[in-house]
Amino acid sequence: MNKILVANRGEIALRIMKSAREMGIKTVAVYSDADRNSPHVKYADEAVHLGPPPSAQSYLLGDKIIAACKELNVDGIHPGYGFLSENGDFAQKVEEAGISFIGPKAHSMKVMGDKLAAKEAAREFGIPLVPGTEGAIEDPVEAMKICREIGFPVLIKASAGGGGKGMRIVEKEEDLEEQMHSAISEAKSAFGNGAVFIEKYVGSPRHIEVQVLCDSHGNRVHLFERECSVQRRHQKVIEEAPSAILSEELRMEMGQKAVDVARSCDYLGAGTVEFIMDESHNFYFMEMNTRLQVEHPVTEMITGIDLVKEQIRVARGEALSFSQEDLKIHGHSIEVRVYAENARENFMPDIGNLRVYKRPHGVGVRVDDGFEEGMDIPIYYDPMISKLVTYGKDREEARLRMLRAIDDYKIVGLHTTMEFARFVMRHEAFISGDFDTHFVNKHFKPEFLDAENSEEGADIAGMIVAKIMADNGKKAEVVNGTDKGPSNWKMKRL
Numbered sequence: 001m002n003k004i005l006v007a008n009r010g011e012i013a014l015r016i017m018k019s020a021r022e023m024g025i026k027t028v029a030v031y032s033d034a035d036r037n038s039p040h041v042k043y044a045d046e047a048v049h050l051g052p053p054p055s056a057q058s059y060l061l062g063d064k065i066i067a068a069c070k071e072l073n074v075d076g077i078h079p080g081y082g083f084l085s086e087n088g089d090f091a092q093k094v095e096e097a098g099i100s101f102i103g104p105k106a107h108s109m110k111v112m113g114d115k116l117a118a119k120e121a122a123r124e125f126g127i128p129l130v131p132g133t134e135g136a137i138e139d140p141v142e143a144m145k146i147c148r149e150i151g152f153p154v155l156i157k158a159s160a161g162g163g164g165k166g167m168r169i170v171e172k173e174e175d176l177e178e179q180m181h182s183a184i185s186e187a188k189s190a191f192g193n194g195a196v197f198i199e200k201y202v203g204s205p206r207h208i209e210v211q212v213l214c215d216s217h218g219n220r221v222h223l224f225e226r227e228c229s230v231q232r233r234h235q236k237v238i239e240e241a242p243s244a245i246l247s248e249e250l251r252m253e254m255g256q257k258a259v260d261v262a263r264s265c266d267y268l269g270a271g272t273v274e275f276i277m278d279e280s281h282n283f284y285f286m287e288m289n290t291r292l293q294v295e296h297p298v299t300e301m302i303t304g305i306d307l308v309k310e311q312i313r314v315a316r317g318e319a320l321s322f323s324q325e326d327l328k329i330h331g332h333s334i335e336v337r338v339y340a341e342n343a344r345e346n347f348m349p350d351i352g353n354l355r356v357y358k359r360p361h362g363v364g365v366r367v368d369d370g371f372e373e374g375m376d377i378p379i380y381y382d383p384m385i386s387k388l389v390t391y392g393k394d395r396e397e398a399r400l401r402m403l404r405a406i407d408d409y410k411i412v413g414l415h416t417t418m419e420f421a422r423f424v425m426r427h428e429a430f431i432s433g434d435f436d437t438h439f440v441n442k443h444f445k446p447e448f449l450d451a452e453n454s455e456e457g458a459d460i461a462g463m464i465v466a467k468i469m470a471d472n473g474k475k476a477e478v479v480n481g482t483d484k485g486p487s488n489w490k491m492k493r494l
């Protein structure tokens with residue numbers, strides 16, 4: 001493989017290109033009008049313009065991307081996450097065009113891309129599943145029967161859902177029928193597939209997932225777990241590896257089950273098997289993500305393995321250069337997703353301009369980002385600015401280092417999830433490891449951020465003065481985390 005096109009944008013496109021460069025592989029970027037000046041475009045050896053900002057007119061144009069590959073003699077496509085990464089038809093077309101798709105075969109993606117088909121495949125391999133319906137369900141009477149058996153609350157899930165979307169909790173019998181109708185119509189409009197199913201809503205759930213890696217020679221390993229229980233809107237915001245609560249025995253058992261899930265769909269490359277764990281530490285398979293995961297860096301930090309390089313090697317047909325026994329956990333790593341969101345307003349996206357953007361540095365700190373100071377965070381895509389990752393010899397060192405890195409990270413111009421992350425890092429429940437996916441509801445109130453803010457106030461004021469002086473000639477305008485103009489994103493949503 002001599003040249004790879006990265007069919008993505010932002011931090012993940014850059015992160016992939018860096019590994020490719022280390023391997024001596026040339027890179028091709030793609031971009032929409034909104035990303036013309038993005039770091040990922042500048043970093044690549046070549047760049048291809050796709051179209052206007054909306055994804056459907058740019059990053060989702062599979063045929064245009066394949067045509068560009070042919071023209072530029074590209075021999076591999078890395079899809080990153082989101083966009084085309086879990087689109088089996090695209091993967092198939094790429095392979096048919098004689099280009100290698102850096103990911104699993106279309107067949108595995110189709111099985112695992114559909115939550116129901118995934119559970120079906122896993123069931124045959126004896127993987128524990130959350131109690132619920134075995135297939136898609138439409139009949140409310142039938143649904144009620146099953147819900148009474150498993151007990152309320154239940155969760156209605158869209159089989160084609162993702163990114164925390166397409167899920168409804170039903171607390172009581174009277175609400176079931178109406179919620180089912182809404183779930184089905186929402187699934188049809190959002191995912192083009194109205195299939196929904198019902199699962200027991202696991203009490204005090206923790207989200208624990210396992211990274212797997214498989215080559216084309218029949219070798220399959222797991223790279224331990226990631227704890228992703230700090231979430232908002234059923235989507236992760238803080239992750240860590242390893243989990244604070246797994247015994248060595250449970251870790252190996254979950255790892256083995258994850259490898260079995262990979263085997264059940266004849267998996268190739270890097271993938272993630274997601275489990276939900278209840279209070280008694282029973283774990284159940286939820287879904288498999290057939291791509292590189294947003295939070296993959298924490299696994300890289302504790303194993304020393306570059307997952308993107310491994311993906312490329314597997315796509316080239318090479319065998320894994322290590323076995324399960326060679327893999328060991330070293331230290332601890334925490335990731336904070338720095339989203340342009342306002343934690344005070346229910347984590348509403350808060351798009352704007354990065355007036356001041358200064359990254360933290362130093363031992364044990366990694367920042368995966370795709371923006372520079374002065375750039376706008378576009379409204380068209382996921383509002384993630386960066387991933388702030390720390391590593392320490394143990395969990396406490398990684399946690400304290402995260403607090404230090406958050407202090408050193410200066411972002412002015414929009415709200416971010418960093419102040420929320422600082423709150424989490426200092427919270428007793430996080431420190432003790434005794435938390436679940438309801439962390440935000442149970443422990444967080446916007447007022448808690450006020451104390452944190454006043455501490456930082458003086459610091460930010462200094463930055464603003466410096467910025468105004470640096471911008472000399474431009475209109476002096478006070479911009480900080482709380483006092484700023486209206487965001488386009490919000491106006492668009494209203």
Ligand code: ADP
Pocket residue numbers: 081082083160161162163164235236289292293294295382
């Ligand atoms: P991860 O699963 O890697 O932990 P997310 O759930 O945040 O992370 O998803 C990663 C990205 O992929 C996000 O940009 C999210 O919006 C997007 N995404 C995930 N699943 C889907 C889907 N089914 N449809 C559209 N976008 C999705």
Ligand code: ADP
Pocket residue numbers: 130155161162163164165167199200201202203205207231234235274276286287437
């Ligand atoms: P997505 O494709 O959107 O990532 P998942 O099935 O992985 O969907 O679920 C996303 C999140 O929703 C989980 O991390 C967890 O917080 C919550 N969740 C999913 N299934 C259950 C369940 N049966 N009980 C409790 N919480 C659940």
Ligand code: MG
Pocket residue numbers: 163274287
């Ligand atoms: Mg998931």
